Amino acid sequence: MSPVDAAATNVGAGNWKGLGMWAWLLFRIAGIVLVVYLFAHIGVISSARWSGHSTLNSAFTLFDHPLFVLLDLLLVWAVLFHALNGVRILLMDFGLGIHRHKAVFVVCMLVAVVSLGFFAFKAFSYIAAHHAGGLGGLV
Amino acid sequence: MNAQVVESPPQAPRQPATGKDHPPTTGRMSASVIDQSSGGMWGWLLQRVTAVVLIVGLLTHLVATHIFNLGRLSFLNIDHRLASTFFVVIDVSLLAAAIFHGLNGARMIVLDYWLESRASRRALSIALWVFGSATFVYGMWALWPWISR
DSSP states (O other): OOHHHHHHTTTTTTOSSHHHHHHHHHHHHHHHHHHHHHHHHHHHHHHHHHHOHHHHHHHHHHHTSHHHHHHHHHHHHHHHHHHHHHHHHHHHHTTSSGGGHHHHHHHHHHHHHHHHHHHHHHHHHHHHHHOTTOSOOOO | OOOOOOOOOOOOOOOOOOSSSOOOOTTSOOHHHHHHHTOOHHHHHHHHHHHHHHHHHHHHHHIIIIISOOSSSSHHHHHHHTTSHHHHHHHHHHHHHHHHHHHHHHHHHHHHHSOOSHHHHHHHHHHHHHHHHHHHHHHHHHHHHHHTO
8 A cells, every 4th residue: 555545544434423424414415405496596587588577476476385485494594504514614724723623613503593593583474474364375 | 293384475575655556445445536536626616716705695695685675576676686786796696606616516426426437527527517607608598688777
């Protein structure tokens, strides 16, 4: 084995345990969700170009349904988790907080949870104001 | 008594470590595999540059549409928002950065599990650049009625 290979033999050995594994796994899952959403989003917005303003407006009406508002909230969580864990990765790349990376992760997640709180407040007050009479009536 | 003499196997002469002609390292990652799966310097750098663009742009995008709630979402609402150059810049840079960041992220996942050969990795990169560029052009075409007034 060359010295280069010998140095790399144990790379990844400690990856599959603890907080770092969950951060990595959720980061990936959120990333996949976001890339799927990106293309769905481009598809929806471009519908105005294919079949006119009314198609886009009726899509927006559909998205006002509480089910979609809750899915939106899930999406906001994917954005916040991916973005704040990404901030942690950027800090690591600059060599900041490497020896306290768990504390950095916890602080990032606190920021994510507090931000999610704002969006959740907005989402639930929207549902309460517009769908107080019940949750039926998709489309 | 038959004293058995156990001959030790002849020692292979020590090979000088040249860094070339690695022995097959089955069951563990060789340094060259780890290096290849990192996806290259430009992918790494652009992934971080677009990450910063996305953090700033998405924050603006989400806060404008959902927290400050500049009107209920509709064709006309987007029309009002994209009347300002600021939001045109935000939306167009979001489109470009998100397409690159998303597709390069998908590429990183693929490289972690599949595509060992250099040629197949190159083919994937070219395919993703073509697909991503086409998506950007399509996205600009979709935004054009709002931008071009």
